[in-house]
Amino acid sequence: MSPAAVKVDRLEKTLGKNRVLRGISFEGDSGEIFGLLGPNGAGKTTTLRIIGTLLVPDTGSVDVLGFDTRAAPEEVRRRVGVVTAEIGVYARLSARENIAYFAELSGVLNGELKRRVDAVIDRLDMGSFANQRAESLSSGQKQKVAIARAIVHDPEILMFDEPTSNLDVLASREIRDFMVESRERGKCVIFSTHVLHDAERLCDRVTILHQGTVVASGTTAEVRGSHRDLEDAFLELVE
Amino acid sequence: MKALGIVFRKEMREILRDRRTLIAIGLAALATPIVLIVISQVTAKTATQAYTVGYSGDIPVGLDTLLTATALKLERVSDPAAAAKKEVDLGVVFQPTQIDEYYDPSRQGAQIADTRLQTVLGQYDAAKAAAALREKGIDPALLNPIPLKVHPLSSPVKAAGNAFLSFFLPYILITMVFTGGLSAALDATAGEREKKTLEALLLTPSPRSRILLGKILAVTTISLISAVAAIGSMLLTLWQLPLLGTRVTLSPLAAAVMVWLAVLLAASFSSLTLALGTLAKNFRQGQAFSTPLYFITIFPASIILFIPNFNPNLAYYLIPIFNAVLVLRDAIVQNSVAWPALGVTTASLVATALTCWYATLRLFTRETLLIRS
Numbered sequence: 131m132s133p134a135a136v137k138v139d140r141l142e143k144t145l146g147k148n149r150v151l152r153g154i155s156f157e158g159d160s161g162e163i164f165g166l167l168g169p170n171g172a173g174k175t176t177t178l179r180i181i182g183t184l185l186v187p188d189t190g191s192v193d194v195l196g197f198d199t200r201a202a203p204e205e206v207r208r209r210v211g212v213v214t215a216e217i218g219v220y221a222r223l224s225a226r227e228n229i230a231y232f233a234e235l236s237g238v239l240n241g242e243l244k245r246r247v248d249a250v251i252d253r254l255d256m257g258s259f260a261n262q263r264a265e266s267l268s269s270g271q272k273q274k275v276a277i278a279r280a281i282v283h284d285p286e287i288l289m290f291d292e293p294t295s296n297l298d299v300l301a302s303r304e305i306r307d308f309m310v311e312s313r314e315r316g317k318c319v320i321f322s323t324h325v326l327h328d329a330e331r332l333c334d335r336v337t338i339l340h341q342g343t344v345v346a347s348g349t350t351a352e353v354r355g356s357h358r359d360l361e362d363a364f365l366e367l368v369e
Numbered sequence: 370m371k372a373l374g375i376v377f378r379k380e381m382r383e384i385l386r387d388r389r390t391l392i393a394i395g396l397a398a399l400a401t402p403i404v405l406i407v408i409s410q411v412t413a414k415t416a417t418q419a420y421t422v423g424y425s426g427d428i429p430v431g432l433d434t435l436l437t438a439t440a441l442k443l444e445r446v447s448d449p450a451a452a453a454k455k456e457v458d459l460g461v462v463f464q465p466t467q468i469d470e471y472y473d474p475s476r477q478g479a480q481i482a483d484t485r486l487q488t489v490l491g492q493y494d495a496a497k498a499a500a501a502l503r504e505k506g507i508d509p510a511l512l513n514p515i516p517l518k519v520h521p522l523s524s525p526v527k528a529a530g531n532a533f534l535s536f537f538l539p540y541i542l543i544t545m546v547f548t549g550g551l552s553a554a555l556d557a558t559a560g561e562r563e564k565k566t567l568e569a570l571l572l573t574p575s576p577r578s579r580i581l582l583g584k585i586l587a588v589t590t591i592s593l594i595s596a597v598a599a600i601g602s603m604l605l606t607l608w609q610l611p612l613l614g615t616r617v618t619l620s621p622l623a624a625a626v627m628v629w630l631a632v633l634l635a636a637s638f639s640s641l642t643l644a645l646g647t648l649a650k651n652f653r654q655g656q657a658f659s660t661p662l663y664f665i666t667i668f669p670a671s672i673i674l675f676i677p678n679f680n681p682n683l684a685y686y687l688i689p690i691f692n693a694v695l696v697l698r699d700a701i702v703q704n705s706v707a708w709p710a711l712g713v714t715t716a717s718l719v720a721t722a723l724t725c726w727y728a729t730l731r732l733f734t735r736e737t738l739l740i741r742s
Contacts, residue, residue, distance in 0.1 A: 182572050222386040236573050
């Protein structure tokens with residue numbers, strides 16, 4: 131069995147006076163969509179930020195494809211693409227310029243830059259607005275720019291933090307389809323959401339967080355158990 | 370260092386597409402010439418404007434001609450003292466043995482008219498005394514036994530022009546270097562947070578120090594462009610427009626010193642304003658933080674303006690900003706550079722820039738940078 135793409139081990143983190151994570155552990159594998167579920171404030175975003183090396187854990191460790199987040203943060207970031215919950219883009223740059231900027235910062239070489247940017251624009255069907263300034267784009271189009279910039283360096287790990295929360299039905303479906311496609315390409319997709327319905331449809335395995343602790347973990351079917359759906363299972367776990 | 374260049378190019382592209390910054394630079398380039406044109410017209414008008422002297426009594430023979438030639442218009446009034454309060458610029462009562470003058474020193478017109486009257490009366494008295502001595506066969510030179518002959522070592526008119534430049538240029542330089550890059554600095558830090566792009570930027574593998582250096586370089590560049598635009602337009606206007614009776618020009622040495630100081634100041638200010646932007650939650654809060662800082666930076670320039678003959682020892686050149694004003698003042702007024710002073714100033718400003726950069730980097734690498742968002 132190959133080692134886990136992402137291994138989170140007994141992670142603890144306090145921000146200010148708030149003990150956000152209280153020793154959580156889970157593993158995400160390549161070729162799967164792993165759901166990090168829980169209500170707002172459960173600690174999902176903090177966990178993703180620690181995996182992305184933006185925050186340092188107080189105790190515990192995170193290993194990404196063999197690299198420790200504390201010891202080799204730049205190597206970790208090279209292998210991770212994150213679609214953040216807040217989809218900010220540079221308004222005065224075009225969609226293409228936004229993507230190219232992140233590609234360059236992620237180490238895509240000049241000779242390869244245009245091909246890579248064109249490829250993600252094509253893959254996400256962004257051709258019709260690629261040269262428009264980002265300030266004139268719709269929320270769905272901006273979300274595509276955010277995804278494009280996160281994947282343009284072809285990372286092995288993709289993390290989505292509440293990616294559909296501000297999107298309409300069509301745009302949400304496109305995001306879900308993209309996650310499925312990424313799984314088929316062998317990527318490890320970590321999907322953080324409080325929308326359990328979405329998670330149930332997409333995730334191979336899930337971990338449910340509540341108040342900074344893991345309250346359930348396993349395949350989606352295992353966590354759902356005998357309940358009608360994941361939402362019912364979750365409500366029983368946290369009540 | 371590749372990330373530095375990538376960030377610099379992107380920041381410059383964004384800045385040059387930002388109307389706020391371009392308008393600020395354009396206004397800076399236009400505002401100074403407009404102020405100078407107004408000053409020039411006001412000074413020209415003041416020099417040629419006629420002022421009214423309300424008088425009573427009999428004017429001594431010939432004095433009326435002298436007064437009129439000096440643009441003092443004579444107007445007979447019943448009560449010169451009362452008229453001098455409002456209707457005329459000066460009130461004068463001519464009596465056979467003395468002249469009484471009434472004027473209000475709080476009125477600028479009255480002050481100028483007073484100066485002109487004193488000058489005319491001095492010349493008139495001297496001429497009358499000389500004529501009386503001549504009538505008695507005495508050489509009028511007796512009145513001036515040790516004549517003074519003045520040999521100015523430089524053109525007094527040019528000196529007045531240099532004094533004006535040394536008064537105006539440091540002020541414009543500091544203001545434009547500070548404000549020229551302010552919007553760009555806040556946009557590159559607080560703006561990133563406000564636009565929600567900061568997290569994505571920090572998730573790239575590029576080291577934060579390089580990202581920050583790229584931003585500093587872009588803000589420094591735009592500060593310099595802004596300062597050079599404002600000072601260039603000012604010098605062009607002064608060259609075209611006689612001010613204080615002369616065309617004021619900056620010597621090549623003073624210009625070189627000014628550009629060097631602008632580079633050093635821009636490097637310090639860009640780090641400082643980026644630090645403020647990093648501390649601020651949004652662009653508006655960043656602007657609120659910057660206002661007191663602007664007054665602190667402009668304070669040294671203001672102090673020196675009120676101490677024209679201030680000759681400091683070398684230790685004063687350790688004080689950032691203050692030292693830049695001193696060096697620039699000396700370069701303009703004396704058209705020379707005291708190299709030890711410039712060396713200390715350079716070391717002081719480089720140390721300031723590095724300290725500011727380090728402080729900003731510390732802020733930029735703290736976890737709270739993200740938590741604040």
